[in-house]
Amino acid sequence: MRNLIFFLYKYYTFLLFFALEMFSFIVLYRYNNYQKANFLNFTGGVASQFYETVNNTTNYFSLREINDSLMSENARLRGQMLNAYYSDGFTQTSINDTFYKQQYSYISANVVNNSVTLRNNYITIDKGALHGIKPDMGVISSNGVVGIVTSVSNHFSTIRSALNSNTKISCMIKKNNAFGSLEWNGDDPTYSSLKYVNKHVPVTSNDEIVTSNYSTLFPQGISVGKVYSHSIEADENFHTIKVELHTNFSELKNVYVIRNILKEEQQALEALNKSDN
Amino acid sequence: MIIDLITYFLRFIGILFLQILIVNNIELNTYINPFIYVIFILGLPVNIKPWKVLVISFITGVIMDSFSSTPGLHMAATVFMGYLRGFYLKIAASKEDLEGNITPSISQKGPIWFLFYAFILVLAHHFFLFFLEVYSFREFFRTVMRIILSTTFSVAIIMLGELLFYKSVKQR
Incomplete structure (x- = not known):
């Protein structure tokens, strides 16, 4: 018993550190997505x-x-x-x-x-x-x-x-209704990328990108941005599209x-x- | 003693205000996100009890978390840094420093010592914080780049702040 108390006394800093860190991680995992409120x-x-x-x-x-x-x-x-x-x-x-x-x-x-x-x-x-x-x-x-x-x-x-690694918004290219998913790569808040657009779909610069009718969150045709640059990697089935966002996130007020x-x-x-x- | 407590409390409020109202609004790009609020924990006296550092780190983390709606993130990183601080001081501070009533600062330990102290602990804090925030190793090099640039920027602001409040009370 005395040894135990001695042990606790000797390592109490570590134990406190451990307890606080555990608490932080529990909070981090529990409240991470939907229960943040x-x-x-x-x-x-x-x-x-x-x-x-x-x-x-x-x-x-x-x-x-x-x-x-x-x-x-x-x-x-x-x-x-x-x-x-x-x-x-x-x-x-x-x-x-x-x-x-x-x-x-x-x-x-x-x-x-x-x-x-x-x-x-x-x-x-x-x-x-x-x-x-x-x-x-x-x-x-x-x-x-x-x-x-x-x-x-x-x-x-x-x-x-939309500038979040967990946000995926169903979008389409306005002129030919080709579907894709808007995902942010974490680089620049004025650009995002449109993924999973099949490579047989023709894409040109400045094509308008709008929300698709697959999403229950947004009405169809809300503007998202326009194609800034596009390319097809040799071993990929999809376009790599860089999207210039219309929303200026750093000056968002209403x-x-x-x-x-x-x-x-x-x-x-x-x-x-x-x-x- | 009471005066000291009040000074530290005001310092605490001031630093958090600075972080939340000003530094959080420095939106240079996604690679530079300075978190300078850790300077409060860096600046605590050398001979303070370790558990006090941990509890103060934890409270700082809770406040930062509620202001950036990231439950747990700053708590975990700041407590981690508060724990490492004790180890670093055991290695880097001399015996009389540990017994005397001094604070780690440029005026008492010199600029080079303080630069190393701030850099290593801020790096540890940012490393923990950024990896926990991204929560994957998929963008490893991008995250490391963000950690290094943000750390450099944070340490630069912390050094500037230290020089601004430089007190030439070298005699002890």
Whole structure:
């Protein structure tokens, strides 16, 4: 017994180190993907509140840019009034139309925290579960795709940005509807890469890349970027395509979270297929 | 004693503010991500109890994690660095340093000693942090490149900060 106590006393630093390190790893693994909100709730949302205060101050410095981007977006929306289903604020407008059923509604939000230089980047926005946001919703900005909601607390949500090794967005080349997957290689926040486009598909520079209709997260045809360079490696079956992203991630201020009203229905139907096999 | 505690507390808050509000917004490119908040742990007194270093490292990690929404990442890396710090000081600091009440700094140990001290511990911290963040060896050389460049940048900022707050109290 005395030896045991002596042992514990002698190695208590190592044991403490070991315990703390174990705790860190448990937190790291447990909260890594979807339960991250638990951790953010655990720290009381202090960080998010803090960021919001900072943002309220720093937003004044970029009011001009925000205005410009909102004006250009207004102009763009005015041009597509007929089939626009945008809603302002998070009050969702629904239009009673017997031919066109509304499938997507949009919740606007402000970015309160953002990073672009890490390998796995996340964005925090100031709308959460109370505003109708749920995990696995798509997020866009006025220029293009931003990312996917991973976790939600009452007033805030975190978004796995497109600049993240775990984000894969189903995309297609607009002119010939060839499918591919948008994945970021961690190099430059203004470029990403489109993978798995078959090599028989013709690709030229400056081809527009938009979201595909395979994804339940994004409506079809949301702009993503354009082809910057492309090549075919000798032993590959797919194009290597470098995509210049339309979204400027380092200056992201306003985003829209997309709610797909028919998503549950589609997924419930597809789940039936899975249990069938 | 109380004055010391308050000084360290203010220093702690100041360094975290600096990291979160300013250094985190230095977005040069994806290879340079300085994390300078470890300077607080580097600057703790030499004769502080090891368990205190570990606990302080852990708290620093928790705060950094909640501000960068990466649960566990900074905790693990900072605790690791806090543990290594004890070993490094045992090797690199003389016996009277370990018994006397000094802090590792340029003014008390000289620039070369401090540069090595900061570089090795920051390298260990960044190595742990970046590999844990990428969490695969698939992009090994790219990750190593990021570690080396970020470490260099962090150490440069830390050295600048040390020189800025240089106190010429050499007499003991």
